[in-house]
Every structure is written in C-alpha cells, then in structure tokens.
Amino acid sequence: MPASPGGVAFVSQSSTVCAAVLDWAHERDIGFSHFVSLGKTLDIDLADVIDYLGSDAMTRAILIYIEWIRNGRRFMSAGRGASRNKPVLVIKSGRTAEGQQAALGATEAAGTDDVYDAAIRRAGMLRVNGFNELFAAVETLGRSRLLRGDRLAIISNGVGIAVMAVDNLILSGGRLAPLSYTTLQAIQPYVGPSGHPSNPAHLDEDAEPERYAAVAKAILADTNVDALLVMHAPSSAVSSVRVADAIIQTKKATRGAVLASFMGGRSVFEARRRFADAQIPTFDTVNQAVDAFMHMVRFRRNQ
16 A cells, blocks of 8 residues: 655554554555655664654654664664654554563563663653554644644533543643633633633533634634644534534634544544544544644653
C-alpha cells in the first residue's frame, strides 16, 4: 500500500509496525513526507536518517519507532539537531528486561530503559509510550500547525465529558485558557442551563450547530487561547454531521488550532470523516485528544 503525501516522516526498525501505521494512516487519510523501514541498518543507520529528515523542508515532524540504539552518541547528536527545527517523537519498545530480550535476542547488548529515557529527553525529543499515543501524535502533527502555547479551551455538549478532559489536561501538566471578559460576554447567550459562561463552555446536550459555531468563533478570537478542543456526544435531537460542518466553517475563518473529539460509533463516523477531510485532528476519545495536545505542548516547552 503506497503512502499518501504529507508532512510527517515515519521511521521504524520494525516492518510490522510500519505495516500497521501505514494501514491506519491510509484509513484516516493521513500522509507522509517519508516512510522508512530501516531493517538491519547495515549501510544507513537511524542517525543518518534523522540527520536527513531534520533538514528536509518537506518534513514538519518526525516519528520514530525503535527497539535498540547501536550508537547512542550519534543518535543523540542527530536527535538534538533535528529537534531544534521540528518535533521528534520516539516510541521505544523493550521497556522491560524481558521485552528487550524478545526484541534483541539473548546475545545482543541492551541498555536499561531509564538510560534510553534520559537520552531521548536530553536530546530534546519526546517519548511516547504506546500505539495510542503514537497514533494520536500522527493525527495531530499530520493535520495541524505547531501551538503558540499550552492554554486549551474546551467546548462540549455535556458536563461529564468536559470534566474528563479537564482532569486529563491538568494531570498531564496543561492549562485551561483563561477566557477574557469580552469572550465570556460573547458566549453568555449560548451556554447551557447554568447560564454561566466559563472554560469549559458547557452547551446543552441538544445544542444546535449555530450555537457551537458562535461559541467557537468567540473563543478562537481570544488571544488567551492557544487551541480549542470541541467535544460532542451523540444526540437524537442534533445531527453530529451538522455540528461538524459548523465547526469546519468556523475554522476556515481563523488561524486558530482546533481539535475535535466526537465520541461514539456509527452515529459520529461521518462527522469524523469530514473533520479529517478538513485537516482538523479528530479523536475517538477525550483522553486521546488531550494527550495529542500535550505532545505539542511538550515539544514547545523543550525548545
């Protein structure tokens, strides 16, 4: 299956991981600038590829899956150079002694996971700890610009899903955006039964698309906001597709960063597809959306 063109480079020491990521990205219509399976690295090694990608103008971000590092010094040097220009995210398997042995065999040398973790961090790269985080990173980096900061605003049609998002955000080291007085006044007519404008902005369960659009427009115009997460749970009274279309049209009129989490199954499938077509990162769960936002925040903090 050929990779579609895009701005993210993916490099892997595992051909099976490559196949899984490529198939997933094809379904989500996410493209790559480069897609590299390294194999045994007998001639070109991981550091060579990172060096090249770090200066490649077509690559906005680099994602790496590794099982071992043959030359730690070269890896750190290449990673440090590349991460000055763009996000470099690493998923390192073999976190346990048993996992390392399964990956390398009993005769290969293996460092402790703490050593790898420190090396990745010192080189300015970001470590992700599983495929859920990796796919979330691909979704975000493949569709959005880098963030200005760590202040997130949230719109939802229910209190419960908003609370989950806030908890995950704060526990991950993020911040809720302090909405300006002007913004709070602008969204006042559209909030739910409490009538109290805030961040998160709670709309009614059956909030019309026009209300979503009005609140999103006001929040994205606020200079205190670095990104907006729009969440929606299915409602029999309102079409998820119409809500998605309203957000997409609002996004077209601004340069603000928008993420979407339309939770559910069949009833929100078409809404997610439309977000993907509009290059708005979309996630199945609140946790995935917040984790993806925090990947971008951590990269900015590393600079």
